[in-house]
Every structure is written in C-alpha cells, then in structure tokens.
Amino acid sequence: xxxxxxxxxxxxxxxxxxxxxxxxxxxxxxxxxxxxxxxxxxxxxxxxxxxxxxxxxxxxxxxxxxxxxxxxxxxxxxxxxxxxxxxxxxxxxxxxxxxxxxxxxxxxxxxxxxxxxxxxxxxxxxxxxxxxxxxxxxxxxxxxxxxxxxxxxxxxxxxxxxxxxxxxxxxxxxxxxxxxxxxxxxxxxxxxxxxxxxxxxxxxxxxxxxxxxxxxxxxxxxxxxxxxxxxxxxxxxxxxxxxxxxxxxxxxxxxxxxxxxxxxxxxxxxxxxxxxxxxxxxxxxxxxxxxxx
Ligand code: APR
Numbered sequence: 331x332x333x334x335x336x337x338x339x340x341x342x343x344x345x346x347x348x349x350x351x352x353x354x355x356x357x358x359x360x361x362x363x364x365x366x367x368x369x370x371x372x373x374x375x376x377x378x379x380x381x382x383x384x385x386x387x388x389x390x391x392x393x394x395x396x397x398x399x400x401x402x403x404x405x406x407x408x409x410x411x412x413x414x415x416x417x418x419x420x421x422x423x424x425x426x427x428x429x430x431x432x433x434x435x436x437x438x439x440x441x442x443x444x445x446x447x448x449x450x451x452x453x454x455x456x457x458x459x460x461x462x463x464x465x466x467x468x469x470x471x472x473x474x475x476x477x478x479x480x481x482x483x484x485x486x487x488x489x490x491x492x493x494x495x496x497x498x499x500x501x502x503x504x505x506x507x508x509x510x511x512x513x514x515x516x517x518x519x520x521x522x523x524x525x526x527x528x529x530x531x532x533x534x535x536x537x538x539x540x541x542x543x544x545x546x547x548x549x550x551x552x553x554x555x556x557x558x559x560x561x562x563x564x565x566x567x568x569x570x571x572x573x574x575x576x577x578x579x580x581x582x583x584x585x586x587x588x589x590x591x592x593x594x595x596x597x598x599x600x601x602x603x604x605x606x607x608x609x610x611x612x613x614x615x616x617x618x619x620x621x622x623x
Pocket of ligand 1: 337338339340342343361362363367406407408409410411421424430431440448449450453496551552553557
C-alpha cells in the first residue's frame with residue numbers, strides 16, 4: 331500500500347489526509363511540531379475511516395522517523411495568511427520553518443519520493459525546497475494554480491450556467507500576485523466561448539481575489555477545503571501514474587524561455603513525478619507576462 335506523509339497537521343494538512351485516506355488512496359502519516367495535534371488528528375481521522383468505509387490507516391506525531399518509506403511527502407506546515415496579508419508577506423517566516431523541516435525529514439525519505447509543496451508563498455517555497463534538496467526537479471511540485479483554476483471554473487460555471495465538469499479554464503503563473511487566469515482560452519467541452527470583456531474582467535478579478543476574500547471572511551486563517559482537495563488531486567494522479575495534465579508550480583529550465591524559477595504551468599503527471607511541461611502556443615502577451623514574473 332502507498333504511504334503519504336503530510337508535514338503540517340493544520341487545517342489544510344488534516345483535510346488532505348482525510349481525503350487521501352478516506353477515499354482509499356494511501357495510508358497517511360501526519361507530522362506537526364511538539365503538540366499532540368498530529369497525533370490527535372490522526373486518531374480522529376481513523377475514527378472517521380470506519381464510517382467512510384476505508385481500510386487505510388493514519389498515524390501522527392512529531393517524530394520524523396514516522397515518514398520513513400513514504401512515496402509522497404506533502405508540506406503544509408507554516409503560517410497561513412491573516413486579514414490584510416498577501417501570500418508574499420509569509421516568506422521569511424515560512425522559509426525558516428520549511429528549512430528546519432527539511433533538515434529533519436530528509437534522512438528518512440527515499441530517492442523515489444515525490445514532494446508536494448503547499449506552504450505559501452507557494453512558488454518561492456517550491457523553488458526553495460527544490461534547491462535545498464538538490465534532487466531531480468521532476469520530483470518537486472507546488473500546489474497552487476490547480477486550486478486557482480478550480481476557482482476560475484466556478485466563476486465561469488456560474489456566469490454561463492453550465493456544469494463545472496464541462497468548463498475548461500486554466501490559471502498559470504504565480505499562486506499570488508502574479509496569477510494569470512487565461513480568460514481568452516476558456517472553453518466549454520473544448521469549444522471556445524465568446525465572453526464579453528466585462529465578463530472576462532469579472533472572472534479574472536474574482537479568481538485572483540478569491541483567497542483574500544476567504545481570508546477576510548474567516549478572520550483567523552485561510553482557505554483549507556479546496557487546498558485539501560487540490561492536494562488530493564495531485565496525490566491521486568501521481569500514485570496512479572495517470573498522465574493527467576494539471577497546472578502546477580514546477581522548476582522551469584528553459585521551457586517558455588524561463589530559467590531557474592518555479593512557476594505554475596501545465597504539466598503532465600506521471601509516476602511519483604511530473605513528466606513534462608506541456609507547451610501551449612500562448613500569445614506573446616501571455617508569454618511576456620509569464621516571463622516577467
Ligand atoms: N514543524 C511542523 N509543523 C509546523 C511547524 C514546524 N516547524 N511550524 C508550523 N507547523 C504547523 C502548525 O503547528 C500547524 O498545525 O503547520 C500547521 C499549519 O496549519 P494551519 O495554521 O492550520 O495553516 P493551514 O491553513 O493549514 O495553512 C498551511 O498552507 O495554504 C497554505 O498559506 C497556507 O502556508 C500556509 C499553509
């Protein structure tokens with residue numbers, strides 16, 4: 331059976347673990363610092379698994395040896411946004427936390443282990459993890475623009491009155507200020523739709539601001555249900571070697587004329603890794619925005 335370690339048993343990590351184990355994908359280990367949060371959450375999720383009809387198991391604690399033999403390590407530890415903060419404001423605080431975590435985790439992971447990064451600022455932290463681990467770039471991927479794309483699909487679905495499953499809409503770039511919702515490429519079952527400039531502006535703005543809107547409404551934390559689902563989506567894909575194409579933050583080395591940065595682009599997912607960046611003939615306008623990030 332596959333094993334997924336989630337470091338950071340907070341709101342996002344707890345829910346991702348619930349879905350991964352609850353929907354039968356893998357056994358899960360939750361790690362958190364000091365407190366009994368990871369242990370308690372693991373017990374709570376296990377009790378839910380009996381109800382959900384899953385035979386997977388969840389373990390939890392603060393001992394990093396628990397992550398040994400994991401096929402995937404998900405990093406959701408760190409500080410979430412508070413009202414008025416941007417994701418970029420979390421950089422110094424979260425970089426330090428992630429550095430400490432990598433130091434503790436690295437001796438327990440296999441060479442084949444894939445890393446899914448969730449901590450914000452997402453693209454920056456994903457690149458930081460890649461550089462610090464110094465591993466094959468295909469093993470490190472950031473969860474961000476797949477979540478933003480689902481937010482965009484929701485907006486389009488609402489405006490057009492069609493099922494979410496029929497809408498194709500993608501966000502690329504940064505999971506933050508440099509987010510680029512591709513409003514000129516929206517399709518319904520592959521057929522491009524003619525939206526007015528006003529509708530495109532609404533879709534773009536609501537997609538970009540959705541995270542901040544949720545932070546403002548919560549008052550004491552950031553979104554975690556959709557981020558948990560976004561993690562589940564990637565885990566499912568790379569455990570099943572699905573070849574699914576998802577927009578994720580990956581380290582670019584020449585693709586789209588970009589070098590040495592992590593940015594959200596469509597990638598084909600393979601077995602415990604992303605296989606390749608999908609090259610889309612975007613307009614010069616999109617390309618120049620992407621290259622400027
Ligand atoms: N080691 C292990 N766990 C840690 C450490 C550390 N050094 N520092 C913090 N954590 C844990 C916290 O104890 C907490 O349980 O990370 C968890 C974060 O959980 P929440 O505060 O609930 O935050 P959450 O909403 O889950 O967001 C986590 O995901 O979407 C991003 O911006 C968000 O960076 C944030 C991350």
